[in-house]
Amino acid sequence: MAEKGSMLTLGQRLSAGDSLISPLGNFRLLMQLNGNLVIYARSNHSIVWQSHTTGAGNWALLQSDGNFVVYDPEGSLPLWHSETGRDKVSAERFIALQDDSNLVIYDPSLAPVWSSLGGVVP
Structure with a gap:
């Protein structure tokens, strides 16, 4: 179990018990x-957003195609995903937990691709 800062880059994962913390520590x-x-507000432990997935040992990965996915323990079944997978994605794409509670996937130009508050950005 580890806190991994406020962001993940392509290929990085969150295993059971791992977390991201927003820059000011509010989420x-x-x-x-x-x-x-799950995204929690740290002040009152309320749920801001969740993937609605179940299963001990699930893990989340920002894949090399840019899709953020929650997998079953074996990694064979995607249980939830951000619908942002593309054939060619810059290695500089990342996902960040912001201080406004929003979890956002950004492309290298810092344009949002997906957000927990709004879904896929056209």
Whole structure:
């Protein structure tokens, strides 16, 4: 179980118990032990967003195609995804937990591609 800063880059994952913390520490993205990926407000522990996935040992990955995916423990079944997979994605794409509670996938120009508050950005 580890806090991994406020962002993930392509190929990085959150295993059960791992989390991201927003820069000011107000929000936490946690890959829970029960398999649900959840953003919590740290002030009152309220849920801001969740993937609605279940299964001990699930993990989340920002794939090399730019899709953010929650997988079953074996990595064979995607349980939830951001629908942002593309054939060619810059290695500089990343996902960040912001201080406004929004989890956002950015492309290298810092244009948002997906957000937990709004989904896929056209």
